Amino acid sequence: MIDNLLKINPILAINNPSLWDFLKENEILNQFRIKKGGKNNMIDKKSSNSRRARFLKYRESRVSNAVHAINLCENMANKNSYDYSEDEARIIIKALNDAVTRLKNTFDLKSQKKPTSYFDN
The missing domain is CATH 1.20.5 (Single alpha-helices involved in coiled-coils or other helix-helix interfaces)
Incomplete structure (x- = not known):
């Protein structure tokens, strides 16, 4: 696994990372995949649950801000x-x-x- 990581990121070979650094770098690299043509793309980890969570997170504040702005116009x-x-x-x-x-x-x-x-x- 370390050899594969070193092939993808040769900077790690130069830096001689600690186990912690290696694991963090590996976690970051696992979020990416190499597609045909050598382009790196993020893996779509945004499942419907995380998209739903983001919607719920922003829903209340954005609607509240919009209503508040309309109330200011009403004034x-x-x-x-x-x-x-x-x-x-x-x-x-x-x-x-x-x-x-x-x-x-x-x-x-x-x-x-x-x-x-x-x-x-």
């Missing part, structure tokens, strides 16, 4: 504190509606499966 509608024209109000509302529409479309497109066949038999 600008107070005529006692701000001076704005109706055109400016429409521009803000249109921009927010466009963003929500793009969000809806993105979620809808991601959930739809691509057709496996283009022609009906």
Whole structure:
């Protein structure tokens, strides 16, 4: 195993690593695989569980930040504190509606499966 690692990473042969360094380097290299053409690509360790965990991690904070930003825009509608024209109000509302529409479309497109066949038999 050490010989294989030294073939992949000749720097280890020069550095004469300790067992700890060797194991850490081996762990890092195990995350990569060599494909045809000599390109190194990360192994897709991101299973559905880790993708789900990432989604759950960011879901609450990102939605909360978006709602907070909309609430701040809502505060600008107070005529006692701000001076704005109706055109400016429409521009803000249109921009927010466009963003929500793009969000809806993105979620809808991601959930739809691509057709496996283009022609009906």
